[in-house]
Amino acid sequence: MEQKKLKLADLAKLAGVSTSTASRALNNNPVIKQQTREHVQLLAKKYNFSLNTAASRLRLQKTNVIAVIINLDAHTEQSIDDPFLLKVVSDINQAVNRRGYELLLSNSYMAGDDWHGYFIDGRRADGLIVVGQGKQQQNIDTAAKNGAPLVVWGDPKTPSNYPIVGSNNYVGGYQATMHLLEQGASKLLFLGDSGHAEIGERYRGFNNALEAHQPKGVAKLLKIDITSQAAYTAINNLLRGEGLNFDGIVACSDMVALGALKALKERYVSVPNDVRIVGFDDIAMADISHPSLSSVKQNTREAAKLLVDKLLNQLNGEECMSQEVEIELVCRQSSQ
Amino acid sequence: MEQKKLKLADLAKLAGVSTSTASRALNNNPVIKQQTREHVQLLAKKYNFSLNTAASRLRLQKTNVIAVIINLDAHTEQSIDDPFLLKVVSDINQAVNRRGYELLLSNSYMAGDDWHGYFIDGRRADGLIVVGQGKQQQNIDTAAKNGAPLVVWGDPKTPSNYPIVGSNNYVGGYQATMHLLEQGASKLLFLGDSGHAEIGERYRGFNNALEAHQPKGVAKLLKIDITSQAAYTAINNLLRGEGLNFDGIVACSDMVALGALKALKERYVSVPNDVRIVGFDDIAMADISHPSLSSVKQNTREAAKLLVDKLLNQLNGEECMSQEVEIELVCRQSSQ
DNA sequence: GTGAAAGCGCTAACAC
């Protein structure tokens, strides 16, 4: 079954043309007679011919590959297993494919610190999509400075020399908070690390909504890691220490919200009657949780498309800007 | 900042040696004097030199890339967003990296039907890891027959010409069921499509446990798609149509279990008092759900390692066999 | 409209 791999020269011989004609025919170069083109293409299909991408890449100095780097914060327990991150990667994968590129899934383990050298100079990929500003802004800056075509998923408001695509986190935080206030909550808890760029924006929205609403609510910030476990522990400790002194929670992610929800339910605090909750991300679990979780939906699909578009535009030498993607508050049982 | 890319010849010149010596030095070939090696390596680091992988791959006929193909069943709504699938991919990614390979994330969209031609002949990857036997067993068979180094995540009991790694699904189904019976449940529902290879095995374990246990329980099969939504709808319909005529559920996945759980809670059926549930996969949500979900944990980490090991062994010309990974029942609140 | 041939950057066989 395992026959020798056909190379372009072999195919050309079979078709009775030169390699150059065969090459042009396969690439549908209109300079070649229609009939010749079809003839070669037919033979290629018949013999399951595939171009050797290694040779082609060497010749063209182009890989048709985009590398996606998962770039988590150094001091977080949040892992690559996080459902939201994986959703982002999956959406990027689709967007990349749709533009005819392949996706090299990567992380700092393989790439080390010199991303430009590893991916671009090393001809592993034509461009980089970095998911998360987190761990090493340094690496991103350096790669961009060295001329790596590069886009980042993160907080678009962060000043940068490269395009950042992400949600309008400020509006997300604002809307979630305003919604809770309008539902009658007044003692609000923000759950998340406000030092993180995207979460900081959400927190700003949270505070501004509290400012804007009458009557004024009371705010409290619980700086925790972006994990269910951290939220669960934090809420448990808070209830044990101070009792129930809040009636609304804005969580920085759905996983965090669900961790909080679990702690509340275990202590027989009713959601949404005693405490209303809104999460962030609108992961699949938000809908399946009981009570179902209200959440600020991030449009990862559109963001992925934008990331890829901007990256390909860079490859064409165009300048690109950061861009915010609009969010949408999805109201479910946990907040009303 | 964007200087001309250094090639090996340039580096060699800088080091005052020939390209062959430079090449050997970079690859730590012991035939080169220690001192020369260090000298070249130092310069390489200093100038951020990276080998052109395209050239290297062309020359070596080896890519150091492994392609992972997400191969979902054609008639399922289960998507690449499924948390368990993504966990598998993420674990494979780590295992692949640890062995010094890169991961090309793929799907039938890019690869088409001729995987051997596309990936192997096309020199995109040295081998394939197929996640799921699902959609097109045909494609897998053909690729294997054409000599593609290939391993599959799926049901290891399926007869095949390629190695399949997966959980001992039979034991998983058996243990979950026996556990429910021992907890006092006797009218059991199996939730999932028994036509699917892995789930079929779990169902066989389910039935055998019911056979083995005294007093005998009653079994019912609800063939549904592997999604929360399908489970939610199915349980709702069942309760509406027949009332609560069961007291235990073995679900084919945690997502399915959580969908069922939601339907039960909405109708005020108490879990675990009225109905006990065990899921499958032990995804992160199982622990955060309320009540927390008992589940059969699949050891994806070990499986990923085995998949990669077997694939690399194939690349070395060794024959490989299918292998089962042991599972573990994690008992939480939903079943006791 | 098609063909001949150069060359992308690397590795390894062979020469010394």
Next chain:
DNA sequence: GTGTTAGCGCTTTCAC
């Protein structure tokens, strides 16, 4: 222990 050189398979310039 190191250097010279052929050649991996493709694309494209230049020639006809």
